[in-house]
Amino acid sequence: MELKLKKPIVFFDLETTGINIAKDRIVEISILKVYPNGNKESKTWLVNPEMEIPAEVVAIHGITNEKVVTEPTFAELSKEINQLIDGCDLAGFNSNRFDIPLLAEEFLRVGIDFDMNNRVGVDVQVIYHKKEQRTLSAAYNYYCDKDLENAHSAEADTNATYEILKAQLDMYDDLENDVKFLHEFSTHNKRADFAGFIMFNDKDEEIFTFGKYKGKKVAEVLAKDKGYYSWIQNADFPLYTKKVLTGIKLRSLNNKL
Incomplete structure (x- = not known):
């Protein structure tokens, strides 16, 4: 076919x-x-x-x-x-x-x-x-x-x-x-990034899938823990994961304006 x-x-x-x-x-x-x-x-x-x-x-x-x-x-x-x-x-x-x-x-x-x-x-x-x-x-x-x-x-x-x-x-x-x-x-789970460090929950909200904030909403973590974003950006994560994280952070900032 x-x-x-x-x-x-x-x-x-x-x-x-x-x-x-x-x-x-x-x-x-x-x-x-x-x-x-x-x-x-x-x-x-x-x-x-x-x-x-x-x-x-x-x-x-x-x-x-x-x-x-x-x-x-x-x-x-x-x-x-x-x-x-x-x-x-x-x-x-x-x-x-x-x-x-x-x-x-x-x-x-x-x-x-x-x-x-x-x-x-x-x-x-x-x-x-x-x-x-x-x-x-x-x-x-x-x-x-x-x-x-x-x-x-x-x-x-x-x-x-x-x-x-x-x-x-x-x-x-x-x-x-x-x-x-x-x-x-052919898609197992809905991922926000390719590597699966950031996934979507059943409400289409981005959540972390690893570390101390596993299962937590990304936007809420970034708002609460100001240093977590910088840690990921400087750590050995894929560039695309960092790009997605930056997009979420910018979106959150824009929502506050």
């Missing part, structure tokens, strides 16, 4: 130096852009992360420090990548929890603003886990009856994810062929 799209959707996958959203960097990015008329374009880049790739990570994706040392940095690729995904919804495998947050960090790090206000994200892994509970390779075999060759190659993983989503739509009658529906179905 082909996707019913109102605007382009970008399937993408990242290979990185590790799994720390705030600290690790992209070493490979592959993008498959699917248009409403069914046309596709794809692009894959190796990226110089400007940091050492640990040996245990190289063992997983096979991208060595020597392989990327002469490749462009994310800063050099950022405008082209941003133009390619501009105005598009996003999709991936475990993308809501990892790929989108880490991509956002890379963009913010080089001064390009990034948010999800005018787009949605479809996480094919969440759909899969809700339905079958497996990995990407197993999902590809289950849904597409194919073996995933070159697993942990960003391009192979990206194309497999696109094929899996189409096969999921064929298999499950209760899945609507609508990106907004798939976004909502």
